[in-house]
Amino acid sequence: MTVDGAAASTVVERAVAGTAGPDESPGFLLWRVTLRWQRVIAAALRPLGLTHVQFVLLASVWWLASVAGEGPAQRRVAEHAGTDPMMTSQVLRTLEGRRLITRAPDPEDSRARRLGITPAGAELAQRAIAVVEAADAGFFAAAGDRRELLRTMHRLVG
Numbered sequence: 001m002t003v004d005g006a007a008a009s010t011v012v013e014r015a016v017a018g019t020a021g022p023d024e025s026p027g028f029l030l031w032r033v034t035l036r037w038q039r040v041i042a043a044a045l046r047p048l049g050l051t052h053v054q055f056v057l058l059a060s061v062w063w064l065a066s067v068a069g070e071g072p073a074q075r076r077v078a079e080h081a082g083t084d085p086m087m088t089s090q091v092l093r094t095l096e097g098r099r100l101i102t103r104a105p106d107p108e109d110s111r112a113r114r115l116g117i118t119p120a121g122a123e124l125a126q127r128a129i130a131v132v133e134a135a136d137a138g139f140f141a142a143a144g145d146r147r148e149l150l151r152t153m154h155r156l157v158g
Contacts, residue, residue, distance in 0.1 A: 037139055044135040048128050055128050056081050057091050058117075061101050062125035065117045073112045074103075100124060 022028045038052060045055050060081045064072040072080070078088040092115065095101045100121030106112035117125065143149045 040135050040139050041132060044131050045128060048124065048131065050124070050128055053083070053087070053091055054095060055132065057083065057088060058095055058100055058121060058125050059129055059132075061092075061095075061115050062117045062122055062129075065115065066122060071114045071116065073106060073109075073114055075112065077115060095121070 041052050041055075045052060048055075050058065057077060060077050061072065064070045064077065064080060070076065074089055074092060075085060077092070078085045081088070083091075092101060092103060092113075096103050099118055102116040102118060103113045104116070106114045140146065140149060
């Protein structure tokens with residue numbers, strides 16, 4: 001379906017008329033909150049030598065391998081983290097180069113890689129999780145009731 005210029009203009013006018021501006025737009029405010037939160041997390045992880053994406057993927061490998069008892073494939077880690085599979089592969093290669101994870105061919109699927117966590121990776125993942133949880137607690141304290149915040153976020157994630 002295509003929308004002509006006049007129809008598009010009407011849609012925009014209705015959308016703008018329904019808000020008092022960017023400060024009343026949930027999407028815009030979420031964007032701003034996300035950027036602020038990302039800066040807080042990046043600063044917390046900097047002393048550990050991890051980017052935010054590296055942290056998420058390292059923590060995911062650690063969780064799936066050590067807690068959930070899986071020998072996860074790269075695709076499973078990408079699904080768990082909600083990341084793009086190609087970007088996930090690149091970041092995992094970086095973590096492997098730092099000897100934080102292992103990547104081995106999957107004996108059942110020659111295209112797949114099975115991941116493991118090294119002792120250094122497990123130690124760093126657990127330290128980083130503690131740092132991020134503390135940063136999250138400080139950041140999200142302004143939101144009030146943690147349980148209600150989590151319920152709302154779960155609903156939004158779907």
